[in-house]
């Protein structure tokens with residue numbers, strides 16, 4: 096009966112509008128997270144400590160070093176006599192970037208086959224990797240009479256951390272992480288709070304049906320999830336230049352599906368938790384593997400088979416795949432039936448578990 | 459779905475509102491309700507009297523289908539519980555022990571919401587809200603949040619919400635525990651108004667004066683019914699003689715009396731002592747005086763009518779064995 100569903104939704108919205116703290120969290124959590132994550136992985140890093148090993152000592156090599164310094168990205172510290180010293184300084188954290196110009200620099204410069212110089216970066220700090228790639232695109236200084244060189248100028252070697260991450264990869268996935276976090280906690284808490292305060296005992300003594308109660312409570316959060324999606328997307332595009340290559344409609348459809356899946360996960364949690372504190376703990380228990388295994392931070396390639404299997408059971412995994420494809424590669428939703436169906440399957444199974452476990456009883 | 463609540467019991471329906479046999483509920487090792495039998499007539503106020511933890515709430519929850527009995531059968535308004543619980547929802551009104559409407563909604567919003575949840579159509583809902591607001595004197599509080607109401611106001615709101623859909627049977631779990639005496643009196647007036655309209659009310663309490671107002675009463679102790687019947691009958695049929703003692707030194711008087719093997723219990727009420735004595739004792743008031751004189755305690759004694767409190771003490775084994783066996 097729609098009247099009862101509507102009654103629950105209305106009540107929920109009213110209570111949300113009056114609960115300043117929760118309302119603040121709806122906007123505050125996504126903003127804070129995207130800014131924290133976004134800035135920590137921003138390209139726009141300046142004044143990194145750098146040192147040079149110039150084995151060539153030619154006018155060209157000096158000109159190249161001057162150009163690199165002129166980018167403002169690095170600040171040159173005293174030069175190193177050789178590669179071992181450079182590595183030691185990098186290891187001790189004195190410098191983050193090392194530039195190596197080999198003794199055969201002039202010959203490499205004229206030849207076409209090999210990079211003329213090397214940039215060493217400390218890959219244990221994720222943003223520096225991207226910086227080095229930016230530096231490497233600095234062209235060779237061209238002087239009159241020089242041959243135009245077609246060789247890549249630099250060869251970039253990322254030490255300590257071979258995989259590369261960028262804001263462009265992380266921000267779209269961040270939509271998923273933030274939604275996952277807030278949606279699961281909000282629904283789990285919304286139901287457990289009523290259990291804790293005794294409202295649920297009153298509600299289950301009325302003719303309301305379990306599904307009306309659940310759906311009525313979820314509807315406002317679907318809207319909140321879509322608002323959060325918009326917020327993160329806007330900040331991502333404005334501040335962090337995340338491209339939006341695919342269709343917005345596809346994006347919102349994918350987000351809505353994912354939101355529904357995480358909400359039902361919250362429902363399942365609410366049937367286990369007796370107190371709000373337990374609900375928070377259980378939510379975090381599901382959040383951690385989501386963040387670690389969904390491909391949000393680490394690529395699947397390096398994961399053991401068990402971790403990959405767990406990843407398949409997490410809604411975030413499939414959403415990260417979908418949203419990266421939509422935002423970055425401009426893929427249409429129609430091309431993502433497999434992850435969409437996996438999300439749908441999660442939704443159906445979780446909903447079945449929640450309704451089976453939720454009785455209009457106290458025992 | 460049927461949105462129109464049934465107002466009139468189908469013809470030929472049984473006369474009792476609730477009948478339970480051997481009703482039992484265990485929580486792990488704890489037996490909260492232990493094989494109770496109930497026959498609650500229609501259009502009466504039936505009371506559950508018992509201390510905290512005696513199983514009142516658990517019994518009420520089983521009667522309205524919120525808890526599954528571990529054993530026994532329940533019949534409510536001619537339906538088997540908890541099997542038919544959902545069918546009966548619109549015919550039952552339940553007021554939880556703890557206030558469980560929404561603190562962050564106003565009085566009006568809470569009532570509207572409960573009306574919607576009970577499936578009252580808009581017109582009837584408006585009419586019923588207006589009626590209960592009038593009946594329970596909520597007009598001046600209409601726009602106030604429930605969380606800011608006083609104990610008595612909350613309780614009026616809770617009863618208004620429980621009766622909004624005009625149930626035939628009201629289950630009220632300690633409705634007056636956080637309420638001042640004047641509000642309690644008003645509340646009981648409301649209950650008698652409802653009964654006059656044919657509503658059956660089951661109310662639990664730990665106040666003796668409230669229990670005395672019920673048409674019929676079950677005294678619960680440790681999950682068992684230790685006495686059952688109309689309060690007057692319980693008081694007149696108490697298996698003890700009640701002697702009231704007025705003494706200057708109540709402590710010494712008490713010490714002297716408990717040593718007498720015919721004295722079943724001694725309870726202090728202000729400056730007086732209520733002494734329950736074996737009913738076989740001839741002239742119990744003189745026996746008490748002799749005892750006290752022997753202990754050189756100056757006192758006066760009178761044979762009095764038993765109070766419900768005396769009935770309770772007698773029914774629970776005179777304070778010697780907690781949770782005594784039923785006396786039938």
Ligand SMILES: Nc1ncnc2c1ncn2[C@@H]1O[C@H](COP(=O)(O)OP(=O)(O)O)[C@@H](O)[C@H]1O
Pocket residue numbers: 485488489490508509510511512513514515516517
């Ligand atoms: N959900 C529960 N789980 C475990 N024990 C319970 C539960 N509910 C009640 N009890 C126990 O059952 C007994 C009766 O409780 P209750 O019915 O609330 O008594 P009353 O309402 O008369 O105070 C108590 O010992 C209480 O601790």
Ligand SMILES: [Mg+2]
Pocket residue numbers: 511514515516555631632
């Ligand atoms: Mg109780």
